[in-house]
Amino acid sequence: MLVECLARESVDCMFGYPGGVTLPFYDVLYDCAIKHILVRHEENAAFAAEGYARATGKVGVCCATSGPGATNLTTGLVDALMDSIPIVAITGQVSSKLIGSDAFQEADTFGITRSATKHNYLVTKLEDLPRIVHEAFYVASSGRPGPVLVDIAKDVFQGQGHYQPVSSIHLPGYKVFTEGHTGQIKRAAQLMQDAARPLVYAGGGILASGAAQELREFVEMTDSPVVQTLMGLGALPSEHPNFISMPGMHGSYAANMALTECDLLVALGVRFDDRVTGRLAAFAPHAKVIHVDIDPAEIGKNRAPDVPIVGDVKRVLAKLNKVLSEMGPLDEDLAAAWWRQVRGWMEEHPLVAEVSDSEIKPQHLMREIDRLSGGHAIVTTDVGQHQMWAAQLIRFNEPRLWITSGGLGSMGFGLPAAVGAQFARPDKLVFAIVGDGGFQMSIPELSTIMANKLPIKIVVMNNGHLGMVRQWQTLFFNDRLCAVQLDCFPDAEKLAAAYGFQGSTVDKPADLAAALERAVREPGPYLLNVAVTPFECVYPMVPAGAAINEMVLGPPQAEAAAAR
Amino acid sequence: MLLVISLLLENKPGALMRVTGVLSQRGYNIESLTVARTLDPEVSRMTIVVDVDSALRQQVIKQINKPVNVLQATDLTDSPKVVRELVLVRIRTVQASRPAVLKEAEIFGGRVVDSSTEGFAIEVTGAPEKLNEFVDVMGSYGEIDVTRSGAVAITLDARKLKLQPPVPTGTGSKLEETVY
Numbered sequence: 118m119l120v121e122c123l124a125r126e127s128v129d130c131m132f133g134y135p136g137g138v139t140l141p142f143y144d145v146l147y148d149c150a151i152k153h154i155l156v157r158h159e160e161n162a163a164f165a166a167e168g169y170a171r172a173t174g175k176v177g178v179c180c181a182t183s184g185p186g187a188t189n190l191t192t193g194l195v196d197a198l199m200d201s202i203p204i205v206a207i208t209g210q211v212s213s214k215l216i217g218s219d220a221f222q223e224a225d226t227f228g229i230t231r232s233a234t235k236h237n238y239l240v241t242k243l244e245d246l247p248r249i250v251h252e253a254f255y256v257a258s259s260g261r262p263g264p265v266l267v268d269i270a271k272d273v274f275q276g277q278g279h280y281q282p283v284s285s286i287h288l289p290g291y292k293v294f295t296e297g298h299t300g301q302i303k304r305a306a307q308l309m310q311d312a313a314r315p316l317v318y319a320g321g322g323i324l325a326s327g328a329a330q331e332l333r334e335f336v337e338m339t340d341s342p343v344v345q346t347l348m349g350l351g352a353l354p355s356e357h358p359n360f361i362s363m364p365g366m367h368g369s370y371a372a373n374m375a376l377t378e379c380d381l382l383v384a385l386g387v388r389f390d391d392r393v394t395g396r397l398a399a400f401a402p403h404a405k406v407i408h409v410d411i412d413p414a415e416i417g418k419n420r421a422p423d424v425p426i427v428g429d430v431k432r433v434l435a436k437l438n439k440v441l442s443e444m445g446p447l448d449e450d451l452a453a454a455w456w457r458q459v460r461g462w463m464e465e466h467p468l469v470a471e472v473s474d475s476e477i478k479p480q481h482l483m484r485e486i487d488r489l490s491g492g493h494a495i496v497t498t499d500v501g502q503h504q505m506w507a508a509q510l511i512r513f514n515e516p517r518l519w520i521t522s523g524g525l526g527s528m529g530f531g532l533p534a535a536v537g538a539q540f541a542r543p544d545k546l547v548f549a550i551v552g553d554g555g556f557q558m559s560i561p562e563l564s565t566i567m568a569n570k571l572p573i574k575i576v577v578m579n580n581g582h583l584g585m586v587r588q589w590q591t592l593f594f595n596d597r598l599c600a601v602q603l604d605c606f607p608d609a610e611k612l613a614a615a616y617g618f619q620g621s622t623v624d625k626p627a628d629l630a631a632a633l634e635r636a637v638r639e640p641g642p643y644l645l646n647v648a649v650t651p652f653e654c655v656y657p658m659v660p661a662g663a664a665i666n667e668m669v670l671g672p673p674q675a676e677a678a679a680a681r
Numbered sequence: 682m683l684l685v686i687s688l689l690l691e692n693k694p695g696a697l698m699r700v701t702g703v704l705s706q707r708g709y710n711i712e713s714l715t716v717a718r719t720l721d722p723e724v725s726r727m728t729i730v731v732d733v734d735s736a737l738r739q740q741v742i743k744q745i746n747k748p749v750n751v752l753q754a755t756d757l758t759d760s761p762k763v764v765r766e767l768v769l770v771r772i773r774t775v776q777a778s779r780p781a782v783l784k785e786a787e788i789f790g791g792r793v794v795d796s797s798t799e800g801f802a803i804e805v806t807g808a809p810e811k812l813n814e815f816v817d818v819m820g821s822y823g824e825i826d827v828t829r830s831g832a833v834a835i836t837l838d839a840r841k842l843k844l845q846p847p848v849p850t851g852t853g854s855k856l857e858e859t860v861y
Binding site: 125227228231232235236237239251255256283284285286287288289290291292293412413414417418 | 690691694695698699702706739740743744746747748749750751752753843844845846847848849850
């Protein structure tokens with residue numbers, strides 16, 4: 118019956134790991150068209166489902182057994198919750214008569230995942246199953262998307278019954294606000310008319326609502342500069358002339374200065390995350406704020422807006438564009454003066470990839486990947502230095518190319534997410550850019566990649582350290598490096614060969630381009646281990662607790678001298 | 682400040698856990714919480730008193746409205762309402778004080794629900810602040826045990842409950858399937 122429900126939700130593939138209580142489900146799966154991808158760890162099933170969802174906008178599905186299977190999923194669920202990614206997780210539970218008896222492989226999955234999901238269910242009666250599964254898909258994908266878990270008792274899996282179609286979903290307490298208040302939209306348009314230095318601050322909400330086109334129209338109509346958060350990259354193409362860069366802790370000088378100096382901040386599908394705002398009191402201090410978000414709780418959570426608009430950003434922007442087009446053109450002289458200032462900042466401290474003749478700089482690596490991608494490849498990452506350099510230096514000219522663990526910052530995300538993304542988009546070139554730390558958390562998935570002949574290009578940015586933690590120890594803990602050195606990284610060529618595919622290590626700048634080109638040419642998966650400068654730090658950097666215009670733009674003089 | 686929230690939630694497994702979970706997860710301090718069924722057995726009414734910074738007031742209401750099973754959470758703090766609480770006090774006192782204890786109980790509108798040679802059990806309902814006074818007064822007569830119900834509140838405004846109508850299945854995923 119579960120398989121029937123999934124099929125009706127147009128599920129074409131799912132990522133999972135079987136176990137005792139899900140055996141009956143897998144027995145049905147044996148005969149059905151839904152493709153089940155066997156991962157090597159349940160956490161990676163959730164990450165892969167996220168990769169699938171992030172690459173397509175469709176609901177990703179993952180499955181695990183009771184007890185350890187379910188607890189292993191939890192990190193992926195929280196990851197999806199933090200980044201508002203629609204996934205449905207199916208877990209097995211011990212037989213309903215055994216629940217509460219500390220049975221073999223029993224865990225209180227329903228209780229454990231309460232705060233890890235947007236909503237969760239425990240199913241102990243077969244007749245509830247279709248309604249609950251359809252509700253789960255609806256809740257996961259509507260409103261502010263998120264993970265929904267359905268925990269199913271073994272006797273429900275075993276139960277026999279005919280699927281009764283569910284025609285409607287009745288969740289009287291689940292409110293989805295989509296339209297946006299017309300009066301507020303008019304007020305927002307008026308603020309646009311009155312602003313001298315408007316700035317668009319766009320985030321993951323644009324991608325979730327599929328508002329890329331509306332955003333583009335808005336930006337072009339108003340000629341506003343745009344900063345896009347880590348979650349929003351690709352909403353407006355990186356090559357669009359109005360795009361400045363990512364703002365925040367490792368954002369560009371221009372993005373952070375524009376935020377600090379703007380007089381109107383148009384916040385679209387963003388949540389004023391601390392990694393963007395820095396010290397909240399000093400964030401966009403001169404700006405009036407228009408905040409559009411589908412989740413009412415995000416509005417006013419961190420910054421009180423002047424014009425709050427609760428709604429689906431796609432619909433709100435469409436209406437706002439209409440109102441603006443009826444109002445007539447904005448003042449071009451004001452826009453030109455503002456752009457002169459913004460361009461000045463961009464030229465003053467551009468984001469450039471440093472290159473050295475003797476060592477491979479991580480920035481150099483990102484520049485080369487960017488060259489091969491041309492703004493059109495899917496790039497997945499873990500969290501840390503490599504993630505920040507990739508976000509700064511790789512172009513994303515379409516939505517849903519950049520797949521990264523933003524809010525939760527999960528190491529080990531990149532590789533399984535690439536598995537999900539490659540399944541979702543077999544036509545796309547997929548780079549999994551990972552650090553040597555995160556890679557070793559997800560190594561088991563090399564086996565999944567090979568078993569499914571996924572042509573993923575795994576690029577390990579290997580600095581021999583947990584780079585970002587090392588950076589903080591260097592900068593804020595007197596360079597007392599503790600538990601950040603990662604010795605004994607495996608030989609990449611032998612490791613890949615052990616799984617049956619190609620791999621190599623590159624450590625000379627002159628060889629980097631050719632090595633990457635070879636990886637891309639290879640029809641199957643490829644593991645490229647890139648030995649980069651071990652002690653590079655990501656700049657600009659806003660120290661924790663500082664205002665975002667108080668950036669550290671480069672290494673302190675002493676360190677710079679030592680590096681020479 | 683003390684926020685008084687009246688909340689209707691679907692009587693589903695785990696619904697209470699979701700509400701208390703949101704409060705603890707966001708670091709809001711629960712002062713008291715009561716829950717019981719309404720006329721509709723499918724729906725429970727909670728009265729929650731939380732102690733939060735006044736700047737967080739709207740945020741608390743928004744967060745607590747988020748769980749799928751919460752039908753409506755309303756901030757009653759500044760609205761016309763009646764708030765009542767029940768306290769049961771077990772007092773052990775000397776013979777000489779018994780008349781005085783009974784007199785005090787009468788002043789607070791209390792009812793003696795048990796009497797023994799050692800003392801009384803007294804029930805009082807009233808506004809929570811009034812009960813604080815009663816408990817203080819009783820404490821002055823002897824050793825006491827106290828059980829309080831937590832506040833229950835009812836609004837005196839006519840409020841209409843806004844509920845979501847059913848939606849056809851498959852709506853959510855179709856909304857999200859946007860082709861670029």
